Amino acid sequence: MHSDQLPTGNDGVASSRRRELEIELPRRSEHIDQDAEYCSVFLDGNWRKIRFHDYAEIYRIPGLYEQLFHDILDCRSPDVVGKLLKEELQRQNVDAASLRVLDLGAGNGLVGEQLRNIGAGHLVGVDIIPEAAEAARRDRPRVYDAYHIADVVTPPAEVDGALRSAELNTLCCVAALGYADIPPAAFRAAFNRISEGGWIAFTIKDRFLSAEDTSGFARLVRACEEHGLLQPRSTERYRHRVDVRGEPLHYVAIVGTKHADIPVDLLP
Numbered sequence: 001m002h003s004d005q006l007p008t009g010n011d012g013v014a015s016s017r018r019r020e021l022e023i024e025l026p027r028r029s030e031h032i033d034q035d036a037e038y039c040s041v042f043l044d045g046n047w048r049k050i051r052f053h054d055y056a057e058i059y060r061i062p063g064l065y066e067q068l069f070h071d072i073l074d075c076r077s078p079d080v081v082g083k084l085l086k087e088e089l090q091r092q093n094v095d096a097a098s099l100r101v102l103d104l105g106a107g108n109g110l111v112g113e114q115l116r117n118i119g120a121g122h123l124v125g126v127d128i129i130p131e132a133a134e135a136a137r138r139d140r141p142r143v144y145d146a147y148h149i150a151d152v153v154t155p156p157a158e159v160d161g162a163l164r165s166a167e168l169n170t171l172c173c174v175a176a177l178g179y180a181d182i183p184p185a186a187f188r189a190a191f192n193r194i195s196e197g198g199w200i201a202f203t204i205k206d207r208f209l210s211a212e213d214t215s216g217f218a219r220l221v222r223a224c225e226e227h228g229l230l231q232p233r234s235t236e237r238y239r240h241r242v243d244v245r246g247e248p249l250h251y252v253a254i255v256g257t258k259h260a261d262i263p264v265d266l267l268p
């Protein structure tokens with residue numbers, strides 16, 4: 001589908017600083033798996049083909065992430081998680097200011113911004129690529145209290161120390177689990193950083209929780225529930241965004257509470 005067939009417009013934060021980019025999506029007839037989706041962007045007099053999963057390249061171009069995923073493909077995941085978490089906090093009479101959040105796969109800060117909007121007290125972003133941290137600093141410089149570039153499974157000593165002293169009580173992970181992004185071992189490592197009784201809020205593609213899952217998340221999430229490690233309090237299947245043909249991609253958002261660490265033998 002071409003960009004003129006899908007909704008366009010500006011989102012809030014960065015729009016005033018942002019120039020509109022010329023973006024073309026592949027033709028409607030092409031069937032492309034979510035993992036292989038791409039667009040073409042007109043830059044410096046040339047069309048450049050960029051894969052959606054090439055986050056480093058996307059973050060380097062100011063405004064591209066927001067314009068592509070949010071304006072054109074109507075991504076709703078940060079809003080949905082923010083809303084569910086806020087509702088659950090209200091239901092449980094928890095002050096959002098008490099949240100000390102680890103935003104795993106934080107990207108350029110759209111989720112952090114939602115968490116600030118609901119009043120989260122302390123925000124730590126983690127992403128595996130430096131371009132994400134640079135884009136968060138460029139686009140949303142006041143959102144995170146700290147932002148680390150690290151693999152949470154094997155963080156360098158200084159990041160390990162900083163995450164310990166942050167006294168994290170909430171994990172947020174939006175649109176970043178599965179495919180070549182965050183694997184079950186990294187989800188477990190981040191989950192185990194959160195204090196017992198803390199909040200776990202994440203989104204995941206619906207297929208990764210189904211019987212056909214090969215990512216390992218379906219088994220892991222089920223095991224966490226069965227062993228009483230994660231108590232889901234709110235679960236919603238929703239339209240994450242549309243794909244390049246305008247067809248809906250459905251994800252599941254889960255907001256729950258952590259009761260104990262995930263032992264290593266629960267990993268797939």
Ligand SMILES: C[S@@+](CC[C@H](N)C(=O)[O-])C[C@H]1O[C@@H](n2cnc3c(N)ncnc32)[C@H](O)[C@@H]1O
Nearest residue numbers: 055105106107110127128132174175176181182
């Ligand atoms: C689709 S983006 C989502 C960004 C943000 N959560 C949002 O919803 O706007 C996925 C992010 O996960 C990051 N990522 C991929 N693998 C990761 C890993 N193992 N640890 C931390 N971040 C990772 C990517 O670099 C990218 O920034």
